[in-house]
Amino acid sequence: MYHNNHCEGFQCEQRMLEASLGEEGGELGVLDRLVAWMRQRSLFVLAYGTGCGAIEMRPLMTSRFDAERFGIIGAATPRQADVLVISGYLAVKTLKRVIRSYEQMQEPKYVIALGSCAINGGMYWDSYNTIKQVDHYIPVDMYVTGCMPRPEALIEGFAALQEKIKRGEPGGFQRYRENIDWYKGNQRRVLGDNMPPDYTYDWYHAGGTA
Amino acid sequence: MLEFLDSPGVLQGIYITGSLTLFFIGLYGLLAKRHLLKVLISLAVMEMSVYLLFVGLATSPGETAPILADGLATFTGMADPVPQALTLTAIVIGMAVLALGVSLAVQYHRLTGNADIRAMSELKDS
Amino acid sequence: MELQLTPVWFIALPLLVAFASPLWVRLQLLMPLLFAVPLLLLVLAISLVPVVRAAPLLETIVIAPPLGIHLHLDAAALVMLILFNLAGALMAAFLWLGDTEPYLRGRQPFILIMLLITGCTGMVLTGDLFNLYVFLEIAGVSAYALSALRRDRGALEAGLKYLIIGSVAAVFFLFAVVLIYLQTGQLNMAAVASDFAGIPAPMQALIGLLLLVGLGIKAELFPFNFWVPDIYRGSDPATAALFSGILVKAFIFVLFHLVFLLLADPDVARAWLMGLGALTMLVAELVALRQQDLRRMLAYSSLGQVGLIVLALGFASEATTAGALFHMVNHTLVKLLLFFVAALMLRRVLSLRLGDLHGIGHRMPVATGLFVLGSLAVLGLPPLSGFISKLWILKGFAAAQLFWPIALILLAALIEAAYYFRWIKVFYDTDPAKAHPGIMAGPVQGAPVYLPLLLIGGLLLLFGVAPFLLEVSFVEGAQSLLAREATLEQVLGARL
């Protein structure tokens, strides 16, 4: 089903990581830099708590941490959101929703993996239904480690993401677009027939323009 | 002995009482009897009472029949001929009605085996 | 020998023709004659219009009134004559042209119909009370026999009921005549009228009530009209058309003729008659709401219209009287039309129950269309003639500033509409689940039978659009009906 599969497993990850090396913001034009600056100054976070990390996201909006001063606020629907925070472990069941929500977000869009569970399975490393590595299924732009990371760490992660956006580095969404077959293959391996609809896959393969 | 009966007042009183009695007998039969023929007979009795009343009240004692015969050339002392003529006519008509009624009743009985006026309910359909 | 065009012919000709019926049977002229005689008389009546307009015709039989019997043909009576003969001719045409049941085509119905028309004509024409009784019984007997004509259970039952109740009415009437004669020694109506005021008041009341009950039963007034639906239901629809179209009209005419003639002051009777008329109308319309049989429904509708006519005549102003006369004409035509349609439906579906007539409008479009036309006319909806006559009556009441009859008449019309349109809706029902296709399907009727129906429809429309054609007749009729003094003078003056 998912054709265009030139590589497999680790090789692909390597290639994907290498593809973004060596690009710098200095190469951006003035207009692009302005656009990038605007984008990093306003990040709408999809209010979607997948696991225990969601508890740590809430304080972000409160008076104590006040993420709004960085332009970070919540958004109710994926159509309006720029950032998806994978907050904690992902079950197989949740993964499908996460993928669907991610595909419904409008580019440019970014993913932050929050906590060890999302990054490498953490304490659920041998659970039968927990996703070990989120970046096998959707592209992750920023990893915030810890179990659990404090809100300050999350803000740190956001700031790093903003920095990355400002530099004009290619986001994870571009990786997703280019390696859609690999991602879909991985997703299928976990989800089996219970895959989310192929709208985005078809869109990318139809050329994805206009 | 019974001459007082000849006085017009008493005589007419008798006629009136009698015919009214007859009338009410007829009316009773009409209202209370269920057999078709009895009802028709009661009707005839009612009619009869009216004829009797008419003829009775239109005639005074001593008057003769209004027939110009046997040398009678004038109308003196004769009863008023009109009521009698009318009564005759009415009797004929009454006859005709009665005959029709009886024939219908007989046919009805033949057809349905029923002669009870209150059991005639073919037409009550609503 | 020159044949004189006198009112006697209206009575004599049908009688003669009726009694010579064996001859017509042999010559196979029954049906043509049944049609031709009323037609001839109709032509005669119409030709008499200018004559009567000049002065009422007074035809003395043997001896001059008050001793002798006389026929009195005034404008009102002429209207009724034209109506009766027109209705008779239409009825005959319907029987002749259609695929009529055999019991309506023989000698017996021929005689009976002729006698019925004769009786009604006689009642309208005669100037003598006892003669009136005779004609009343002639009409009555022929009606009893007619309603029992089919000789099945329902028809016999109807005939018997009709006979019993009709005889009671006749007894009451006869009683009144007897009392009148005993009190006044007169039988001539005009003579009685001039002496009537001299009768003691209690006796007047008794006579009045006897007359009211006797004629009320015959003329289908409210507390005395319970028999009507049964009779109409049991008779053949075509004969019911005659009862509703001719017989009732004759009795209403007689009732009011007597009232207007006998009472110097019609106010005495006004309250009674208007009250009874209004009651008749409202009760009948209300009861009709629930009817499930077309004939019963038409019977109640007939009662309602009778109530309206009595209400209008009872008021006795010129406009309402003229309107009522016009309404009589309309009602006769309409009821002929409706009962004829009912007859046609009965022949086709073999039932006239509401449930069996679902969707008949799609199978008998012309007949149902005519039914709709008739309904509109009977409801008094323009542009049909029923509207004009109702308007005339209502206008009479309005001009007299009397508003309760207007309210009642309109209310009754609304109730009437409720059931007529219910039937129409059922006729045009498109729900196939309710329709009974093919059950009890009788033969399809030929086209000619629709001719008299279409003619009636045309007349209804014509009188509705151009009522001025008839206006003079009705106004003169009303005037002659109300002109007590002039009539007395004319009749009694002829004696002197």
Add this chain to the structure above:
Amino acid sequence: MHVILDALAMIGLSYVMGFLFYGFYRQFSARVQRRWGPSIWQNFFDNMKFLLKSETLSHGPMFFFGPMIIAAGAITTVLFVPFLKDSDWLQGFSHSGNLILIVYLLVVGPLGNALAVGSSGNPFGVMGVTRGLTRLMGLEVPFFLGLALVMLQHETTSVHAIMAAQDGIAQWNLFTNPIAFMVILLPFIASQNASPFDVVGAPVEVYAGPRVEFGGRLLGVLMTQNMMMTIAKLVLVVDLFMGGATNIFILIAKAFSLFLLTAAISLAFPRLKTEQTVDFFWKVPLGLGVLGVVATVWFPWGA
């Protein structure tokens, strides 16, 4: 040429005022909540970010045209509200319009957008539209009644004439007709889609609202028109009740003070449910309006 420049100036002014006012509002509310709050330009950034998104989902032509209609409606509304009194500038086409027209124009855009929401096929969006229309039904009655009191007071529907009649501060309708101002104040807040009457959009908390399916540039257009519309409404109320303005600074000052008032009220109250909103409007402001009518029209104290 003058007309075009004037129109562009009005559009620009209303946009700039719009994002600044909103930015101020966010900061103000942050300070009330003892936060630092975003920069005053934050709304501009948000809006620009959306307008510069590289991907925009569309559910069909009507979905696309809805935001266009609402934006056109906002621009039309702005152009029919006179911003300045006794000036050739910032008048737009207000001489061809009147107060009732403006009140109706305020609704044109949202209805056009409602079509787009429906076209998306998302039931949550339609639910939001219904809520919005219901709230509109509630607020419009007292709002219009208050405006009608003003129109009756000056016997005209022309905004210019009403503005011209308020010469000095003593003639401000705010003072000559305080009941009318009180009647319209809360409906006015609701028409700004501000708390406590903001359950329609239900930002952040509820997965519903008319904008549920909009993203990218279309959402940017919606945000733009929202800011402009807010300013148009503010200026309208300034014109009607605060005597209008003779130059831009006075205009900004008056509009800002009015905005401060409404913002303060907004921040002080929690959100109402839709039916509570409607019931509230039909009871309190409308009741006040009826009292106002009785007091000023049926039994006028002046006469």
Add this chain to the structure above:
Amino acid sequence: MSLIVKMLFLAVSLSPALTLLVWGDAVAWPLLGGIELTFDLNPVSGFFMLLLALGAPLVALPMLRGAHEGPAYGLYALLLLGMQLLLLAGDFIGFFVGWEIMTWSSYLLLLRSERSDLEGAQSYILFNLASAFLLLAGILGFYSLTGDFRIEALASAGPAEQLILAALFGGAFLIKVGTLPLHIWVPRAYDQAPDTFSAFLSALMSKMGIYGLVLLPTLFPQGLAGLLGSLLNGPAAGYILAWIGVITSIIATFKAISQEDMKRLLAYSSIAQVGYITTAIGVGSSLALGGALFQALVHTLVKLLLFITFAGIILQTGQRRFNDLGHLIDRMPIAFFAVLIGIIGLAGMPPLPGFAAKYLIFVALIDARWLLLLAAMLLSSTAAFIYCYKLIYAPFLGHANSPEAKAATEAPWPYLVPQVMLMGLLVLLGIFPGLAIELVIDPVLIGLGMAALGAPSPGELATAYGGYDGVVLMSVFGSAFMIVTGLFFLLRGRMRRAGSAYDLSFAGEVPTAETPLHYGAGMGRELRRIPLVDWILSRTTTRFQAGLTRQSLAASGLLGGLYRRDPQTWILLAVLLFAVALTLMLLAGGL
């Protein structure tokens, strides 16, 4: 053969236009007893004749489609005849004749629908006849005062008599326009009538009631003000009428919102819209009447457009409930635009002419100082947005909910031609409200002896209270729309077409065709949580009317019992009555 009949029918449907164009002198037709029917065309009737001339052919066109239906054509011709008689009549009898012909011919047309049931048909004819008989009663009352049937002002009459007359006539016309609580026939009839005929009922026949209401004040020497004096700046009698109209439109609007059937919704909306007209007539000033006439004009066009369009949808899909339709926008784009234009007109939004009408009425209310009425009217007209939205959302947007809706195609051309023409007319009227005032409204006002409204330019609607310019409005809005759209495309970025209709933001879930996504029928249900709306929606007059029916049937059964007895009972009754009456009379005579 059938083609010739159809062409003939089309020609007949043009007869109102012909009458309007070539009518010469007055025509008189003697009836009897000094009653003479006179027919003439005056400016007031000319206005309504114009509506008829516009509507009749447009309704006739879709009727021609399909099988040849002789009786329907005939009845339609009769209906047109009746309405023309009504409009031309110079006397009450002619008016009544036309009124009744209209009533029964439309009833018979109604019967031709397969959907018509006994209840609906009965309520249609009975309410209309009740209206007619009230009218007749009023006419007779008028006659008893003047001795004449001509339609002209009463010369002299006491205040009580004037009030009774006004109540009778008013009652008649209010039933016809479907005022609450006498409206129950309207939704039933509009729902059950043949689909194209509903357009005629709503657009044109309700206008005859309006015609009557417009004529009503002219019967009295000082108009409505002469009845009960004046209140604030308007007639007190009109204040009552106006409240009747407004309450009607409020309740009908909420009822409309709660409907689940397209035609029933339109029916209630029709009641509401005509309620506005009633209100405006109640105000009675020249501004208000101008507004009323304008509203009548707009409502005619809008309802023709909407009913014909929905008739087309029902023809193509066979579905009429909001639940069963959806997403027809791609398959029936012309119908979509027709409904769009229609609801904009219905809601009275600028720039379409519905706004002009509302504007005039609002200004008239302010002028009369009847502000509470204004508020109430505004309530109904903003609540109308909800049903307008439902009207376009449920059939055209959202998701297709039945196989028919998924496969529908655009309606055939006899449906589309009227739609396109009406859309064009509405847009034109919206751009040039002043033109309509000059050409159509002012002659009527002058004919009624009122001040003309006037219009400085074709695009401008001007009143003493200010006005607006339709041309400017339309061009500003149009250019703004184009500029915004153009700018949008200048921005960088791509548009992405949703992969499927079910590609929805649905809380991470994946909706499918089985998911209940259509919000059409349920829309407005949550309004019941508002106490006032709940109170309105939970009340209905059907129960009262059913009770009335039951009671009259019970009375019928009770009285009918007398007729079901045997002959002996009848005779007994007669004799008893005779005896009682005799006793009474003797007693009365003796005493």
